Amino acid sequence: MQPTDINNPAYFHKVVDCQKGCPAHTDVPGYIRLIAQGRFTDAYLLNRSTNVFPGILGRVCDRPCEPACRRGRIDEKPVAICRLKRVAADLSGDVADRLPKAPDQKNGKRVAMVGAGCASLAVANDLMPLGYEVVIYEAQDTPGGLMRMNIPSFRLPGEVLDEEIAMIVDMGVDLRLGTKVESMQSLLDEGYDAVFIGSGAPKGKNLDIPGRYDDPDRIHIGIDWLESIAFDHTDSIGENVLIIGVGNTAMDCCRSSLRLGAKSVKVMARKPRSFFKASEWELEDAEEENVEIIVNHSPKNFVIEGGKLVGMTFELMEYDLDDDGRIRDQRVTGETVIPCDDVVLAIGQDNAFPWIERDIGIEFDKWDVPVVDPVTYESDRKGVFFGGDAAFGPKNIIWAVEHGHQAAISIHKHCHGEDVADRLADGMHLSSVKMGIHEWAYSNYFDAAERRLVPHLSLKERFKRLDLEVELGFDAEVAATEVERCLNCDIQTVFTASLCIECDACIDVCPVKCLTMTANGDEADLRTRLTAPAENPEQDLYVSESLPQTARVMVKDEDVCVHCGLCAERCPTAAWDMQKFTLAVPYAIDEKTPPDPAQIAKKWGT
Numbered sequence: 001m002q003p004t005d006i007n008n009p010a011y012f013h014k015v016v017d018c019q020k021g022c023p024a025h026t027d028v029p030g031y032i033r034l035i036a037q038g039r040f041t042d043a044y045l046l047n048r049s050t051n052v053f054p055g056i057l058g059r060v061c062d063r064p065c066e067p068a069c070r071r072g073r074i075d076e077k078p079v080a081i082c083r084l085k086r087v088a089a090d091l092s093g094d095v096a097d098r099l100p101k102a103p104d105q106k107n108g109k110r111v112a113m114v115g116a117g118c119a120s121l122a123v124a125n126d127l128m129p130l131g132y133e134v135v136i137y138e139a140q141d142t143p144g145g146l147m148r149m150n151i152p153s154f155r156l157p158g159e160v161l162d163e164e165i166a167m168i169v170d171m172g173v174d175l176r177l178g179t180k181v182e183s184m185q186s187l188l189d190e191g192y193d194a195v196f197i198g199s200g201a202p203k204g205k206n207l208d209i210p211g212r213y214d215d216p217d218r219i220h221i222g223i224d225w226l227e228s229i230a231f232d233h234t235d236s237i238g239e240n241v242l243i244i245g246v247g248n249t250a251m252d253c254c255r256s257s258l259r260l261g262a263k264s265v266k267v268m269a270r271k272p273r274s275f276f277k278a279s280e281w282e283l284e285d286a287e288e289e290n291v292e293i294i295v296n297h298s299p300k301n302f303v304i305e306g307g308k309l310v311g312m313t314f315e316l317m318e319y320d321l322d323d324d325g326r327i328r329d330q331r332v333t334g335e336t337v338i339p340c341d342d343v344v345l346a347i348g349q350d351n352a353f354p355w356i357e358r359d360i361g362i363e364f365d366k367w368d369v370p371v372v373d374p375v376t377y378e379s380d381r382k383g384v385f386f387g388g389d390a391a392f393g394p395k396n397i398i399w400a401v402e403h404g405h406q407a408a409i410s411i412h413k414h415c416h417g418e419d420v421a422d423r424l425a426d427g428m429h430l431s432s433v434k435m436g437i438h439e440w441a442y443s444n445y446f447d448a449a450e451r452r453l454v455p456h457l458s459l460k461e462r463f464k465r466l467d468l469e470v471e472l473g474f475d476a477e478v479a480a481t482e483v484e485r486c487l488n489c490d491i492q493t494v495f496t497a498s499l500c501i502e503c504d505a506c507i508d509v510c511p512v513k514c515l516t517m518t519a520n521g522d523e524a525d526l527r528t529r530l531t532a533p534a535e536n537p538e539q540d541l542y543v544s545e546s547l548p549q550t551a552r553v554m555v556k557d558e559d560v561c562v563h564c565g566l567c568a569e570r571c572p573t574a575a576w577d578m579q580k581f582t583l584a585v586p587y588a589i590d591e592k593t594p595p596d597p598a599q600i601a602k603k604w605g606t
Contacts, residue, residue, distance in 0.1 A: 041092045113197075119407070196387065209301050241264070241265045243265065251286045297317065405587055511564065
């Protein structure tokens with residue numbers, strides 16, 4: 001094998017699984033260490049530099065970082081990354097003087113945005129410090145989009161939304177609430193230099209089966225119903241409620257039903273649990289509140305008696321699965337009727353663009369969705385960009401934030417006559433964390449503690465009001481235990497072959513047997529000749545230059561390394577060093593020519 005190129009940011013980025021798993025590539029180990037040091041404000045700002053909404057996402061993120069976490073490979077429970085994010089937000093204190101600021105001198109460019117949701121706000125966050133005039137059109141009377149309308153306040157309190165949205169709007173965004181865009185052509189006629197569409201996926205999918213329209217007041221579209229609750233238009237529901245669908249929206253609907261007076265709530269799933277789209281923790285929260293989840297029931301018709309909904313008929317399904325868990329065959333084995341007073345349909349969401357004329361140069365695909373470049377987020381009409389759910393359908397907030405960052409780069413380049421596809425590559429920094437002979441600037445002790453459980457409001461208390469937050473979050477003491485479970489995957493073992501005397505000390509001390517000195521070979525061969533066979537091809541092998549004495553190579557299996565630093569402590573020649581890897585992700589502010597150090601400092605809150 002060729003020696004590992006550790007100057008390529010893609011290599012160590014892949015090793016920091018949590019950061020790679022995060023769509024916005026947040027420096028997870030970095031902010032966790034700041035929390036460990038009690039530097040909550042610094043942790044918050046490091047978080048905010050990439051994900052924009054730490055307090056919001058610390059409560060409702062879909063947590064793609066956690067399944068990737070290496071700690072989960074050791075004791076099956078990843079670090080509670082998302083909840084630690086919330087700790088930094090809850091304990092950060094006043095950050096106003098360290099937030100990015102818009103310059104007094106504007107750059108003469110005006111950008112319009114449709115929808116004041118997470119994607120548009122992320123774009124505004126990146127463009128305002130560069131001197132843009134940003135106008136956001138929002139049909140509702142409050143900003144936030146789906147974050148406010150579709151996520152119940154018992155999960156995401158309004159004050160958290162208000163605070164983090166204000167950090168962006170207060171830079172001077174022209175936020176036009178209660179202003180619905182009725183025509184794309186009319187918006188383009190206003191003469192904006194660019195337009196960003198972040199209007200979400202506002203159309204809930206319908207279930208057009210017999211009886212659907214016979215009692216419309218008792219059959220609800222999930223996202224519309226949640227919006228009605230959020231704006232105080234709905235404050236009650238029947239005693240027996242059926243939720244159709246098992247995504248995260250369905251979980252919000254079933255838990256909201258309980259708070260509006262339902263006595264019995266059943267979530268109806270057409271397939272087995274392994275096919276559910278809802279996050280496992282959302283399912284757990286619903287089941288803790290005595291929501292019953294019923295599998296293998298396919299809706300057949302609504303049961304109407306005397307013009308009133310009284311139940312639903314379901315076909316009983318049976319499935320044959322292959323070895324990979326995919327459905328190989330299915331059959332109907334019977335049917336049953338389940339009584340109910342109300343039904344909430346939470347079976348998905350669609351984009352809706354009736355206000356975009358079809359003759360203005362924006363191409364739509366066969367699903368009537370705009371064709372959007374997956375890198376630049378530009379439509380076929382130059383200067384018109386899409387992001388968030390409006391671009392590629394419903395995903396989590398963190399995805400919309402990353403779309404916003406990338407769209408902001410494109411908008412910035414477009415407005416200055418540059419090729420929107422000509423983008424800066426990721427960069428990186430490596431810096432030693434050595435402080436003494438056996439001292440490091442991080443806690444390298446492996447803590448065997450189990451994952452801390454997040455305290456919840458008691459079942460007795462949580463249903464008294466719709467806006468009582470159920471998850472209470474970690475306090476500083478619990479957080480101090482949880483942060484020690486992090487394996488510091490961004491602290492990399494960096495090897496200098498010319499210093500090695502091949503004494504085997506590092507191999508002897510390694511607690512997970514991830515190091516081997518051996519003759520070189522191709523990867524498949526090397527993986528079988530290591531101290532412990534490297535059985536996960538998804539993680540790379542670290543291969544050194546040829547060693548000076550024997551021409552062997554030092555090989556490390558990145559998959560099992562726990563970044564303890566014992567190899568570097570034991571090495572008598574300092575051939576091993578522990579170095580902090582920092583991924584340098586480009587943003588719109590970095591595309592400025594020439595770069596403005598003062599603006600970059602504002603971006604990072606320094």
